[in-house]
Amino acid sequence: KQEVTQIPAALSVPEGENLVLNCSFTDSAIYNLQWFRQDPGKGLTSLLLIQSSQREQTSGRLNASLDKSSGRSTLYIAASQPGDSATYLCAVIPNTGFQKLVFGTGTRLLVSP
């Protein structure tokens, strides 16, 4: 059974810092991995999608990497801003359960002005 863990569970940083969020998964047989952002009481916003054959994806200040063999993905946020404060979730689609995303436990990020 696929298990997805995110470290740290919570993170508080001053504005301007670069930071890294970690996601690990137990079964490397994944179809793809997706990073989401969730604001309190809101739905999920897709940030980056990494196909299993890819090693990284970039969008603006965000960069996500994927190392399937070691079961790890990282989300790098450059020059953090208060507006980045949210919960970040990673999710994997296993090869066996085609569209059944398995979500990580989430990282709650707070960026202080």
Add this chain to the structure above:
Amino acid sequence: GAVVSQHPSRVICKSGTSVKIECRSLDFQATTMFWYRQFPKKSLMLMATSNEGSKATYEQGVEKDKFLINHASLTLSTLTVTSAHPEDSSFYICSASIDRSELFFGSGTQLSVL
């Protein structure tokens, strides 16, 4: 990205009533939609997979008669919480996929049962 619209965003109801939540794919057709439940400060839990024109597939432990799912068209799936009770209070989110890879989520519905 694609847009998934979910309504209502918030509903408060009395115990014993039924509540319907709608999930629409606005600019694409979705043969499959997914319904999730989220408790405070917890991650999302898949409840069921909604298939257009056929019965939904429920995850283990999810009561089919409590959470009725209808996917009557390629752009609309509904979740009805029947005879709601306080323990059903939660945040419900739907999602849909265009090409069976990337998922797009609705904005969620906060259900509070008094």
